Amino acid sequence: MAGMIFILVYLLVALIRLILQLPARDRRKFFLSLLNPKILLKNIRDIICDCLLHVKIFKRNPLLGYMHASIAFGWFMLIVIGHIEVFLFTPHRAKLLYYPIFFRFFVAETNETLQGAFFFFLMDFFLLIVLSGIALAMFKRIRSKALGMRRTTKLSFMDHIGLYALWSIFPLRLLAEGFTAGISGGSFLTESINKLLPAFLSDPNNIMPTWWAYSIALGVFFFVMPFTRYMHIPTEIMMILFRNAGLKITHPRKGVAKTHVYTCASCGLCIDACPMGAEKINIKDATVYLTRQIKRGNEKRIREISEKCLMCGKCTAICPVGLDATLLRQAQRNLADYPLKPDFSSLPETVAESSEGKILYFSGCMTHLTPKIHRAMAGILDASGLEWDFMDKDGGICCGRPMxxxxxxxxxxxxxxxxxxxxxxxxAKTLLLSCPICYKIFKEEYKLEGIEIIHHTQLIERLISGGKIKTAFNPSRSFVYHDPCELGRGCGVYEEPRKVISSVGTLKKAAKERKESICCGGSLGSLTLSFERRKAITEHSLHNLTADNPDSIVTACPLCLNTFGRYADRPVEDIAEIVNKTLIKN
Incomplete structure (x- = not known):
């Protein structure tokens, strides 16, 4: 009872502090979202799918997903059914918080009635589900690779206490309810335990110690929860509510960011996903360690981890709880003080020519450093018959994303x-971009109402499918496509590039692709990663791309093109290049 009161009071105080840390505009936005039926339904769906059923983990690893879901959903159902039992059989006790948890101790309910037998079965069934999850969790600590995890995190001292308390709760509950089965009956699980341990469970002197052991395990878990990774259980709910309300991280320590930090369950999936983990490089710089250092207040390590990150977004894409590590690191970087201020006075005030009704092509810095891309795009645009103009023909205009x-x-x-x-x-009514870095910021940060923002892979696919251009198909030439981080994970553009490549030749699959794609290593996101370590990441990514031995590597990012081009053992081309080379001109 003391542990339950402690955790409820702690969570209430933490919730109030969390909401007060939000900017006034965000607080208003949050409370209004709770009144929106559409958002409310989304909140309920996300809480069920993410917090109870762990659907995201199921999709990646069914066995690991079952482990998490069996404990979370099974425990939830035990609580729900316990409350239903109290309401049906002892409604006068419904106000007592502890009563549903220890219902079997206080009430010798008969299993001879239909209701009694039904609830005995349900409680035994969900207890078995939880116990199976606990068994898998124990096995995972010993052989994590068997559950598809190459690396796992090391637990802190308090995490160990919470872990062992959690593992103890349900076996002790089974043992305690074995006494109930001997007194008034039970179902398939508790009755079986009663028969297996007749000497122990028939001795009335063992009843109180067993129930006390169960109670103590629960109390210990509740007392240590705020200081362990298990704080993610209640915090994830708040993160979902904030996310669906449209609130974003603005400060790395307060408000929304705090929910992201404490929602991290230290599962370790981000360690395997992080490209910096290639060849066991920088494992300690994965997101799980960033959140851990933020909790500890280790400013030096927080800064190091934040600045070293490639900002490829893979950890965010695979995180089962939806922790946005990219925004968390971005907020941390925003705390830096730069004495030198930029000067934008050299930028043009207008585009040289009127582009009314035309496509305005913004190459971007990296495309200008890789001129074969915008030359290929010029050939494609001219062949299509579309009217277009360069926005930055002479260069010098940055989108702002690197800054x-x-x-x-x-x-x-x-x-x-x-x-x-x-x-x-x-x-202009259409803004065309070749650089995914530019594309992402134009889509997310620029307010260009009435202007279509499109990446060149999307435009080329539209031109081919619409018959504006035709390409020569060569089935004997094979390609593999590298999903650029900002275009794929960042903006969800996966299909158009593949359709374009398939119109030119045979498209082969990479070992990992789409949202699992591995960063090229040349990302502008990292401020401190060494050349040697970038090279290791690039080689790891190339190994992933060439698993099926394609003739050429195709990407849709000038930065990826330049990075892969240094080390690849076969041609590396932009998607615009392969299309321009195979154009059938009228």
């Missing part, structure tokens, strides 16, 4: 405002 990645958020937004005015002054 944002370094933590210079305010300066980046000034550049965004200047570019927005420039684009709107052109009169």
């Amino acid at each position: 944002m990645l370094t933590g210079r958020q305010d300066e980046a937004m000034k550049l965004v405002e200047k570019n927005t005015a420039l684009i709107k002054s052109s009169g």
Whole structure:
């Protein structure tokens, strides 16, 4: 009872503090979201799928998913059924918080009635489900690779206490309810235990110690929960509510960020997913260790981990609880103080020519450093008969994303405002981009109402499917496609590039692709990662791409193209290049 009161009071105080840390506008937005029926239904669905059924883990690893879901959903159902029993059989005790948990101790309910037998069966069934999950969890600590995890995190001292308390709760409950089965009957599980241990369970002197052991295990778990990874159980609910309300991380320690930090269950999936984990490089810089250091307040390590990250977003994509590590690191970088301020006075005020009704092509810095891409795009656009203009023909205009990645958020937004005015002054209705880094920031940060923002893979696919251009298909030439981080995981563009490549030749699969794609290693996101370690990541990514021995590697990002081109043992091309080379001209 003491443990339950402690955790409820702790959670209430933590909730109040959390909401007070939100900016006033976000608080209002949050409370209004709770009144929105559509958002409310989404909250309920996400809580069931993410917190109880662990659907995301199931999709990646069914056995691991079952382990988490069996404990979470099974325990939840034991609580629900316990409350139903109290309401039906002892409604006058319904206000006592502890009564549903120890119902079998206080009430010798008969199993001869239909209701009694039914509830005995349900309680035994869900207890068995939980116990099976506990057994898998124990096995995972010994042989994690058998459950598909190459690496797992090391637990803190308090985590160990919480873990052993959790593992003890349900076996002790089974043993305690074995006494009930001997007194008034039970179902298939508790009755079996009663028959297996007749000497122990028939001795009335053992009743109180067993129930006390169960109670103590529960109390210990509740007392240590706020100081362990198991704080993710209640915190994940708040993160879901904040996320569905549209709240974003603005400070790495307060408000929304705090829910992301404490929602981390230290499962370790991000360790295997992180490209910096290739060849066991920088394992301690994975997201799970960032959240751990934030909890500990280790500013030096927090800064190191945040700055070293490639910001590829893979850990965010695979995180079973939806922790946005990219935004968390971004918020941390925003705390940095830069004495030098940027000067945007050299940027043009208007596009050189009126682009009314035309496609405005923004190459971006990296595409200008890889001119064969925009030359290929010029060939494709000319062949299509579409009217188009360069926005940055002479270069010199940045989208602002690199500045944002370094933590210079305010300066980046000034550049965004200047570019927005420039684009709107052109009169163009379509903004075409070749760089995924540019594409992502234009989609997310620029307010360009009435202007379509499109990546060149999407436009090329549209031109081919619409018959504006035709390509020569060569089935004997094989390609593998590398999903750029910002285009794939960042913006969800997966199908169009594959359709385009399939119109030119045979598309082979990479060992890991789509949201599982491995970063090229050349990302602008990392501020401190060494050349040697970047090279190791690139080689790891190339090994992944060439698993099926394709003739060429195709990507849709100038940065990936340059990075892979240094080390690949076969041609590396942009998707625009292979299309331009195979154009059938009228």
